[in-house]
Amino acid sequence: MGQTGICFRGRIDRLDEDAARGAAVITDYKVGTAPDRKKPVVFDRGAELQRVFYGLAVQSLLPDVRSVSSQLTYLTHDPARTLILTDE
Known part of the structure; x- marks a missing residue:
């Protein structure tokens, strides 16, 4: 809960950690259709x-x-389509 008194619950679908690079990638799987590539995420x-x-x-x-x-x-896409957000 920390100092704020606010508690969040959730489950990360997938977490990949590269300890050597100090990096982590969070993947959230969606069952819907990906947005149009021309629109900003x-x-x-x-x-x-x-x-x-x-x-x-x-x-x-x-x-x-x-x-x-x-x-x-x-x-839903075949193959699955991934949109990456970095430094958001």
Whole structure:
């Protein structure tokens, strides 16, 4: 809970850590269709904060990680389509 008194619950679909590089990649799997490639990827006006909180959790729980990337993998596409968000 920390000093804020706020508690969040959730489950990271996949977390890959590269300890040698100090990097981590968070993957969130989606069953819907990926957005059009021409549109910028945004956090849906604040409604989609899940990956932000996951990134904060990874930074908090793995202090040696210096770089955190978050990606969405849309499983409806064949092959699956991944959108990568870095330094968001």
